[in-house]
Amino acid sequence: MSMAPQAEPAALAPPAPGPQETDGRTRERPVALRLLARPEVGVFLGAVAVFVFFLIAAPTLRDGGSMATVLYQSSTIGIMALPVALLMIGGEFDLSAGVAVITSALTAGMLSYQLTMNVWMGVVVALVASLAVGAFNGWVLVKTGLPSFLVTLATFLVLQGVNLAVTKLVTGNVATDDISDMDGFDQAKALFASSFDVGGIEVKITVVWWLVFAALATWVLLRTKYGNWIFAVGGSQESARAVGVPVTFTKITLFMLVGFGAWFVGMHQLFSFNTVQSGEGVGQELIYIAAAVIGGCLLTGGYGSAIGPVFGAFMFGMVNQGIVFAGWNPDWFKAFLGVMLLGAVLINLYVRRAATRR
Amino acid sequence: MATKTPSSTGAPGTHGAVLADPAPERDRPLVELRGAGKSYGNVRALHGVDLAVHPGRVTCVLGDNGAGKSTLIKIISGLHQHTEGEFLVDGEPVRFSSPRDALDRGIATVYQDLATVPLMPVWRNFFLGSEMTKGPWPVRRLDIARMKRTADEELRNMGIVLDDLEQPIGTLSGGQRQSVAIARAVYFGARVLILDEPTAALGVKQSGVVLKYIAAARERGLGVVFITHNPHHAYMVGDHFSVLRLGTLELSSARADITLEELTNHMAGGAELAALKHELAQVGGVDVDALPDDVPDAAGGPAPDSADKSDSTASDSTASDSTASDSTVSGTAEGKA
Numbered sequence: 001m002s003m004a005p006q007a008e009p010a011a012l013a014p015p016a017p018g019p020q021e022t023d024g025r026t027r028e029r030p031v032a033l034r035l036l037a038r039p040e041v042g043v044f045l046g047a048v049a050v051f052v053f054f055l056i057a058a059p060t061l062r063d064g065g066s067m068a069t070v071l072y073q074s075s076t077i078g079i080m081a082l083p084v085a086l087l088m089i090g091g092e093f094d095l096s097a098g099v100a101v102i103t104s105a106l107t108a109g110m111l112s113y114q115l116t117m118n119v120w121m122g123v124v125v126a127l128v129a130s131l132a133v134g135a136f137n138g139w140v141l142v143k144t145g146l147p148s149f150l151v152t153l154a155t156f157l158v159l160q161g162v163n164l165a166v167t168k169l170v171t172g173n174v175a176t177d178d179i180s181d182m183d184g185f186d187q188a189k190a191l192f193a194s195s196f197d198v199g200g201i202e203v204k205i206t207v208v209w210w211l212v213f214a215a216l217a218t219w220v221l222l223r224t225k226y227g228n229w230i231f232a233v234g235g236s237q238e239s240a241r242a243v244g245v246p247v248t249f250t251k252i253t254l255f256m257l258v259g260f261g262a263w264f265v266g267m268h269q270l271f272s273f274n275t276v277q278s279g280e281g282v283g284q285e286l287i288y289i290a291a292a293v294i295g296g297c298l299l300t301g302g303y304g305s306a307i308g309p310v311f312g313a314f315m316f317g318m319v320n321q322g323i324v325f326a327g328w329n330p331d332w333f334k335a336f337l338g339v340m341l342l343g344a345v346l347i348n349l350y351v352r353r354a355a356t357r358r
Numbered sequence: 359m360a361t362k363t364p365s366s367t368g369a370p371g372t373h374g375a376v377l378a379d380p381a382p383e384r385d386r387p388l389v390e391l392r393g394a395g396k397s398y399g400n401v402r403a404l405h406g407v408d409l410a411v412h413p414g415r416v417t418c419v420l421g422d423n424g425a426g427k428s429t430l431i432k433i434i435s436g437l438h439q440h441t442e443g444e445f446l447v448d449g450e451p452v453r454f455s456s457p458r459d460a461l462d463r464g465i466a467t468v469y470q471d472l473a474t475v476p477l478m479p480v481w482r483n484f485f486l487g488s489e490m491t492k493g494p495w496p497v498r499r500l501d502i503a504r505m506k507r508t509a510d511e512e513l514r515n516m517g518i519v520l521d522d523l524e525q526p527i528g529t530l531s532g533g534q535r536q537s538v539a540i541a542r543a544v545y546f547g548a549r550v551l552i553l554d555e556p557t558a559a560l561g562v563k564q565s566g567v568v569l570k571y572i573a574a575a576r577e578r579g580l581g582v583v584f585i586t587h588n589p590h591h592a593y594m595v596g597d598h599f600s601v602l603r604l605g606t607l608e609l610s611s612a613r614a615d616i617t618l619e620e621l622t623n624h625m626a627g628g629a630e631l632a633a634l635k636h637e638l639a640q641v642g643g644v645d646v647d648a649l650p651d652d653v654p655d656a657a658g659g660p661a662p663d664s665a666d667k668s669d670s671t672a673s674d675s676t677a678s679d680s681t682a683s684d685s686t687v688s689g690t691a692e693g694k695a
């Protein structure tokens with residue numbers, strides 16, 4: 001009866017200690033350390049550093065108009081980086097995100113022009129198509145259990161080919177026809193690609209959408225059931241399933257969110273340039289993924305934020321424009337990015353270790 | 359008091375609704391397996407197993423490593439599907455497609471691997487998959503304050519005091535994680551509570567608390583499936599014992615029909631432990647006399663007084679367990695009221 005003693009009266013005192021009791025072994029962690037536990041802190045510091053650096057290196061950037069350009073550039077990356085980040089927290093990534101933007105824009109552009117319909121028809125069909133591509137990615141992933149790298153690599157190749165071939169087939173060209181004189185164009189442009197005036201500085205509306213989406217994504221991630229599920233399916237899919245999280249639903253809808261982002265950015269491109277080049281978008285997917293990783297999202301899932309990728313995208317925009325305004329050769333951009341990516345990953349790693357250590 | 363359950367705190371979700379049903383007659387099993395089996399490809403992990411979980415009774419499942427215990431409970435908890443035989447809930451054949459189905463019928467499980475997400479905070483893990491929310495649909499959001507409070511209360515009832523429920527559960531010790539998993543299942547298990555080796559990583563005090571929880575759950579009228587390697591733990595709280603061996607039932611016996619000695623003997627461990635002790639004695643350097651006596655005694659024909667002794671101790675502790683569990687439960691109930 002080696003286990004009998006534990007059932008003796010001594011152990012039978014009510015196990016619940018008083019509510020004020022603490023276990024007394026952990027010192028209160030310093031506020032700074034607790035702040036560092038947030039995934040977006042590393043990238044915030046990085047963004048500030050890059051910002052200050054280019055303000056010094058490129059004095060012309062200090063002008064409000066140049067800042068608006070930086071923000072615009074950041075927003076077109078940032079809007080896509082958000083769903084890509086959520087997907088990454090959910091443990092997957094999507095290599096087809098870059099060409100999916102173009103697929104969406106091509107769909108809307110060609111449909112509207114060929115059928116001489118109101119552009120809104122094309123916009124709606126493009127949305128359905130984008131969501132369907134996302135749902136397909138998610139569904140194949142869930143059904144086959146293949147890694148998302150393979151599934152979305154296949155989608156990437158398919159979309160890339162379809163974009164070029166179908167555009168050639170329909171328009172006889174590598175770009176779609178100009179739709180700027182069609183019904184509904186002005187409305188759609190107002191929604192996706194207009195600008196407005198802030199104290200004499202012209203700001204693109206995508207900047208507003210970017211921040212609205214970021215706020216929404218943050219709320220969903222931290223304050224809703226669905227957000228809880230995203231962290232869970234990325235952190236440990238089997239555990240999540242065992243406690244009743246709808247893993248299939250969560251994964252598929254995450255891919256569909258990326259589809260939504262691709263649609264939105266695609267519409268922006270269509271309505272700001274009036275035509276779409278069918279070969280574009282290749283390589284952009286890596287920029288989105290990099291922005292999410294620089295933003296503190298764990299590549300293997302289960303950890304990250306929606307605010308981090310906002311700063312990640314801002315760093316991209318800043319570097320991109322900063323190099324131009326500093327008068328350097330723009331070819332340096334990618335090299336700069338690589339260094340930033342590695343630096344950000346190392347900082348995040350260090351911060352996370354420091355913060356989760358007790 | 360007998361119907362006092364966690365859901366009376368107003369936790370949303372289905373387990374409250376399930377509880378609203380009038381208690382079924384005592385003799386109809388909540389969950390029943392008839393000739394159930396499970397093959398993983400060509401591995402037949404389980405074959406021809408009968409098991410009944412009655413309200414207010416503790417069914418213990420014992421067996422060696424790899425005997426199929428976890429496979430058995432994974433069928434009941436909806437993680438796997440049986441490939442042969444029948445699985446009935448409330449007398450009606452079912453086939454769960456996910457653990458959500460089991461939870462919706464009030465069946466909660468502590469998995470052997472605990473099923474926690476290491477990087478998520480303790481309180482989020484506690485409520486994962488059954489989150490409390492507030493507000494109407496478009497702005498329906500997590501009720502974080504209430505979840506933290508509830509998780510803290512339930513953990514304190516387990517004797518686990520955490521300074522910071524925000525810390526990732528991966529930073530807790532193995533036993534603390536296990537306590538969180540148990541507290542979670544106790545909180546959500548409205549009708550059937552399944553525990554897969556819940557005491558494996560626990561200290562003496564926490565093991566005692568778990569056994570009291572099992573007794574308390576029985577008092578509340580829940581059906582409990584208790585999986586363990588430890589026949590002493592099983593005998594303290596069990597009403598029915600099933601011993602699995604290589605995927606089939608080796609023994610299925612009510613408490614009245616079996617003594618602790620026999621139970622210990624039926625577990626493959628009994629005879630082998632005797633042999634092991636013998637071997638250790640020959641190797642030397644091991645204080646064999648300090649090892650527990652009853653196991654080898656049982657294997658080598660039990661001395662009558664030794665059997666009596668351990669048997670009476672066991673029932674003593676079971677009796678005191680139930681009284682203790684009453685106080686535990688009322689304490690819990692007051693805390694919740």
Ligand SMILES: Nc1ncnc2c1ncn2[C@@H]1O[C@H](COP(=O)(O)OP(=O)(O)OP(=O)(O)O)[C@@H](O)[C@H]1O
Binds near residue numbers: 398424425428470
């Ligand atoms: N997913 C799986 N795929 C293939 N075989 C499996 C799987 N899960 C379990 N098995 C096999 O089924 C048998 C029973 O395993 P199970 O986990 O049910 O044992 P157990 O009684 O819980 O053991 P333990 O005491 O170690 O927890 C083992 O032989 C194991 O190899």
Ligand SMILES: [Mg+2]
Binds near residue numbers: 427428429470554
């Ligand atoms: Mg097991």
